[in-house]
Amino acid sequence: xxxxxxxxxxxxxxxxxxxxxxxxxxxxxxxxxxxxxxxxxxxxxxxxxxxxxxxxxxxxxxxxxxxxxxxxxxxxxxxxxxxxxxxx
Numbered sequence: 001x002x003x004x005x006x007x008x009x010x011x012x013x014x015x016x017x018x019x020x021x022x023x024x025x026x027x028x029x030x031x032x033x034x035x036x037x038x039x040x041x042x043x044x045x046x047x048x049x050x051x052x053x054x055x056x057x058x059x060x061x062x063x064x065x066x067x068x069x070x071x072x073x074x075x076x077x078x079x080x081x082x083x084x085x086x087x088x
Contacts, residue, residue: 035047035048
């Protein structure tokens with residue numbers, strides 16, 4: 001379902017801003033960090049996502065599906081593997 005709200009640009013110093021109503025902010029999950037994207041004549045505002053925020057869940061899902069194995073186990077070690085790599 002789409003929501004359309006008409007509003008005005010407000011002057012903020014040399015820039016302009018848009019007031020986003022709380023109900024809209026809550027509906028789309030906007031926080032202090034947002035992303036702006038220009039697509040043609042449209043301005044898209046979306047919640048700023050934290051890089052790698054979903055990695056833990058994705059790694060867990062890979063483990064559950066047994067899709068977290070090394071793909072090159074049948075390959076011989078490289079010179080770097082033999083000379084440079086140190087296990088801790």
